[in-house]
Each structure stands twice: as structure tokens, then as C-alpha cells.
Amino acid sequence: MPNKTKILIVEDDMIIAANISLQLTNLGYQVTALISSANDALLQFQNNKPEIAIIDINLKGKLDGIDLVTKMQETQNIPIIYLTANTDEAHFNRAKSTNPFAFISKPYKNLDLQHAIELTLNRIKANKSEIKLETTEKITPFILSDSIFVKHLEKMVRVNIEDILYIEAERNYCRIHSKTKEYLLVMTLKDLDEKLPNRHFIRVHRSFIVNLSQIVEIATSYIVIAKKAIPVSKALKEELLNRLQTI
Known part of the structure; x- marks a missing residue:
């Protein structure tokens, strides 16, 4: 049964x-x-x-x-x-x-x-x-100064950093949400956070990394990117506000 x-x-x-x-x-x-x-x-x-x-x-x-x-x-x-x-x-x-x-x-x-x-x-x-389907073979993304190469449908494709909206944790995987597509990575959000250029990205929650340039609204406990409300941890709120003043 x-x-x-x-x-x-x-x-x-x-x-x-x-x-x-x-x-x-x-x-x-x-x-x-x-x-x-x-x-x-x-x-x-x-x-x-x-x-x-x-x-x-x-x-x-x-x-x-x-x-x-x-x-x-x-x-x-x-x-x-x-x-x-x-x-x-x-x-x-x-x-x-x-x-x-x-x-x-x-x-x-x-x-x-x-x-x-x-x-x-x-x-x-x-x-x-x-x-x-997407993770039959573990391939670490290549992270360059202006783009990321990620595996997508058995190929490595280039995703421009300026097109990335936010990245969401899914247990031991990450999902990159870009302006046009989504890409699933075989790595934890913590590992990806350590590799991403911090002048563009910041972790605002245990489950989310965001592109600072894509934030359009800031509320008490969340931010908005592309009409999506993304939670912000209290411990990370001050760092987020400080970083926004420097970009």
C-alpha cells in the first residue's frame, strides 16, 4: 500500500x-x-x-x-x-x-x-x-564578471548578470529567475552566494539571493522584484539598505 x-x-x-x-x-x-x-x-x-x-x-x-x-x-x-x-x-x-x-x-x-x-x-x-531531468550530471556554473554560464537542456548557456532577477533555493538546488527564463543549478544557495560577485548580488533571506539593480520596492519585511514579493530577514535588512546606497 x-x-x-x-x-x-x-x-x-x-x-x-x-x-x-x-x-x-x-x-x-x-x-x-x-x-x-x-x-x-x-x-x-x-x-x-x-x-x-x-x-x-x-x-x-x-x-x-x-x-x-x-x-x-x-x-x-x-x-x-x-x-x-x-x-x-x-x-x-x-x-x-x-x-x-x-x-x-x-x-x-x-x-x-x-x-x-x-x-x-x-x-x-x-x-x-x-x-x-535537469540534474542527471552535476556541472558547476562558470561565473564571469558580467555573466554566468549554466547548464540548460544538456548545454551550457550564457546568462547576463543584468538579466538575472533573483535566485531561489530549492533544498540542495538553486533556481535562477531571469527576465526571460528559469535555470536550475545543482548547488546550494550558500555555495552559489560565495561565488557570485557581491557588487551585484546580496542574500536577503535563507532562500533568496537578489540582484540589487532589480529591486523596485522595499517594504518592512519584503522587497519586490518583477512584481514578486521576496521576504527579507530582519538580520539582513540593514545590510541590504546599506548596499543599496552604494550602487
């Missing part, structure tokens, strides 16, 4: 949490826990890592659902599905900066939940297939 997908539910309304759990169980998934607070959820992430987490944005307490995901992403990446109710634009932009796989609006329909899980699983599968 195939292993059941493990799903964590973080929702402070236990009636809603129980209904979600029942539906997921009936659909053949394994609910690892029903958690009502962000602090308890952080412990659960450490002790019994789920494959998907469904998290209510409006958790009560010091940390809301977005704060919880931000803290969780400092140490690990787990596909997130947000539950939302009357979320304003500010909350939506904060949530978007954590790169969720899906949003479910309350009150939700059973089919909404089912589709969100299926789409998330399809995206996880596609990411794994792409990594397998």
Missing part, C-alpha cells in the same frame, strides 16, 4: 480544523496533527515534518499564520496552503512573500480543499521531475 501524504493542519478554530481533518482522511491523506497555535506548530515541524501544511493566516496570539511560515522557512521548506478569511491587501502581500502553493478562502467548499491539495501534489511532483 503506498504511503499516505502527511498533512499538518494549523487552525485555531477546532471545529473547522476537525472538518478539514475528516475530509482529508476520507480522501486518503494522513493528518499528522491539529495545531491551534504558531508556537506548537513550530515544535511539530521539528518533530514530525509534514509533506504539506494547511495554515490559517489569522491565528490568534503573538504570531499569525504568516509569521509562523516565515519562521518555519528559516530552517526548512514545506509546501504551504493558506486558509484566508477577509484578508486585506497588506496581509495578502505578506502571505504572497512566503511563496504559498495555494490559498483557500473561508468559508470553503469541500471541492476547494480537494483541488488545492491535488494542485499542490502535482506541483511537488513536477518540481521533483524537473530536478531529476
